[in-house]
Each structure stands twice: as structure tokens, then as C-alpha cells.
Amino acid sequence: MGMSRWTGLAALAGVLALIQPHGANALAAPPPAAPALHYADLVDLADSAPLVIRAEIRNADLLPAARAPDVRPGWGRLYVEAVASGALRGMVPQGMLIRYLADVPLGPKGKVPPYKKLSVLLFARGKAGSDEVQLVAPDAQLIWNQDLDVRVRSLLSELGASDAPPRINGVTQALFEPGNLVGEGETQLFLSTANGQPATITVLHKPGQPTNWSVSFSEVVDARGRPPVPDTLPWYRLACGLPRSLPNGVNVSDNNDDRVQAAVDYENILHDLGPCERARGH
Structure with missing residues (x-):
């Protein structure tokens, strides 16, 4: 405006x-x-x-x-x-x-x-x-x-708050790395923010366990965390700030299977977050 x-x-x-x-x-x-x-x-x-x-x-x-x-x-x-x-x-x-x-x-x-x-x-x-x-x-x-x-x-x-999550500008890199066991692996999504503060989403795959993901808005990554609760600022930054699909060129996983897994993980994150609902006209 x-x-x-x-x-x-x-x-x-x-x-x-x-x-x-x-x-x-x-x-x-x-x-x-x-x-x-x-x-x-x-x-x-x-x-x-x-x-x-x-x-x-x-x-x-x-x-x-x-x-x-x-x-x-x-x-x-x-x-x-x-x-x-x-x-x-x-x-x-x-x-x-x-x-x-x-x-x-x-x-x-x-x-x-x-x-x-x-x-x-x-x-x-x-x-x-x-x-x-x-x-x-x-x-x-x-x-x-x-x-x-x-x-x-x-x-x-x-x-x-001093630890308030910043606005997200986009995804800069997506990388899936398989583990040593079948069904084991980790996807990391690196985000760009308005103030340059680090922001990372980590998705963990462990055999026989549900996939878990979490977000960190600092240099310390806690892969054992949980997704943000709806109607909180971390949830808003992701649900309303992430692009609807991975931008071209950011998926740097080693091979096609790994790139597919990183893309699927990203789609599941968006699904878990749900829509960024608004009532005001834009």
C-alpha cells in the first residue's frame, strides 16, 4: 500500500x-x-x-x-x-x-x-x-x-518476545540424506528470513516410527522437537510464509529418489500446518 x-x-x-x-x-x-x-x-x-x-x-x-x-x-x-x-x-x-x-x-x-x-x-x-x-x-x-x-x-x-520467529521469505535449500537402515533418513529445509536469522525445518525418518518434524529459529537445531501449535507465531510464519511448493533449484539431494523424498516431506509439512485462513479481503 x-x-x-x-x-x-x-x-x-x-x-x-x-x-x-x-x-x-x-x-x-x-x-x-x-x-x-x-x-x-x-x-x-x-x-x-x-x-x-x-x-x-x-x-x-x-x-x-x-x-x-x-x-x-x-x-x-x-x-x-x-x-x-x-x-x-x-x-x-x-x-x-x-x-x-x-x-x-x-x-x-x-x-x-x-x-x-x-x-x-x-x-x-x-x-x-x-x-x-x-x-x-x-x-x-x-x-x-x-x-x-x-x-x-x-x-x-x-x-x-526476544525469541519471536521472524518473517520467512522462502526456502533456500532442501536436502534429504538417507540413514544406514532401511527407512531411516533426515530432510533438512533451510529457510531465508527477513532479518537474516537462521531458520531450519528438520524431518526425521526412523524405521517403525511415525515421521516427525520440527522447526528451529536459531542456530541450534532440535530435531526432537514437535511441529508448531496452530494459531501461534511459529505456526503463522510457516503456514502463511512458506511457498506452496519447493522452488526450482533448491532441492540439492544427491539422486532422484532422495529429491523425491525431500519434496514429499515438504508437501507433508504443508499438509500438517494446514491452510493460512483469513477472513479479511485482500
Whole structure:
């Protein structure tokens, strides 16, 4: 998302005269319920948000379609003024008036249900000395509730941990090495990460035992570990970051049988991880 899509807040005072007369407070119906967000949806937002702000909306006005030509069908773009009531990440003074643009689903007949006085959670970037913030995604304004608050706080703790797994950029090498016994062997998958931190998946084959795999996000490889638990940050990094098949040229196993085994192990890892489910539109 380029900055050009979200610039111009400072000039909105002149735009407000063009705002549609039936704005956020014209209808009695509440805002449409958003689909239940998956773990991956929240990580997508939080991972790139220097600020996570809880705020109460004071005013929300719908911009004319001509002023928001890139909004997806069935949605509208709001110019919002809200009062910060706290920050889950970053520093925002309590009681500070903030301004931003947010895309929201429209109600019946293309109208915007009332957002005034609603508590929201914002995933945003800010600029020192300015009351304007930029959402990290057009729909990065979420209606606040206690369950969402707990989920996001837990996620931010995961992301802020010293041993938090980094983003995965891809697979750099895959290698299967057979053991001395029939049915014995080990596949290693070396991953590239956004911060250069080592990351390795190890798959162990032992005769008469189930195949076991684990991931390490450090130089120490523990082949006796277990796959990551779903809806945790290690799971997200793999399920949502690994390519759907091994890239060409990375499988450096010695012969065709070994290359096939490495590829099968990779497919089984993806199967064990399951899909990276998201409810938000992309």
C-alpha cells in the first residue's frame, strides 16, 4: 500500500464541504458485523503496525466516491475523528484527538451505519507532532470488544518476545540424506528470513516410527522437537510464509529418489500446518 493512497488528510477541511449529507450518524442500524477474524488476520495487521490504538469515534463522514476511486465494491471510505483512550503498542497520549481514513462495509442502499461513540482498535503508523495517523491497511479499523482486546494483547506479546520467529521469505535449500537402515533418513529445509536469522525445518525418518518434524529459529537445531501449535507465531510464519511448493533449484539431494523424498516431506509439512485462513479481503 503506497503512501499516495492515504495522503491528503491535512487538506480534508476543504473536502468536508463535499461530503455526502447522509453520513455516519444518519441511520439507526449498527455497523455491519465483520466476519470473525482468524489469527492470521490479526498478525497481518499487528506485524506492520508501530501503533495499536484504542479510540472512541467522535465523527465519521463518508467521502464521495470520486474522492475514493480505489475502494472495493460494497465499501466506503470514512474521514474519522476519534479520541485516543489508550495504546496497546506505541505512545499516544490519552485524550488526544486523532484523524485518519478508514474503509468500512456499507449498509443498505449504500449508506454508512453510525460509528459515532463506537470504540475501535486501530493498527496504524503515525508521525511525530501530528494528530494524523495512517492505517496499515484500508480496513485496519476494528470495532473494539473485550475478546479482541485480549487476543491482540496476547499477539503483541508474542511479536515482542526476544525469541519471536521472524518473517520467512522462502526456502533456500532442501536436502534429504538417507540413514544406514532401511527407512531411516533426515530432510533438512533451510529457510531465508527477513532479518537474516537462521531458520531450519528438520524431518526425521526412523524405521517403525511415525515421521516427525520440527522447526528451529536459531542456530541450534532440535530435531526432537514437535511441529508448531496452530494459531501461534511459529505456526503463522510457516503456514502463511512458506511457498506452496519447493522452488526450482533448491532441492540439492544427491539422486532422484532422495529429491523425491525431500519434496514429499515438504508437501507433508504443508499438509500438517494446514491452510493460512483469513477472513479479511485482500
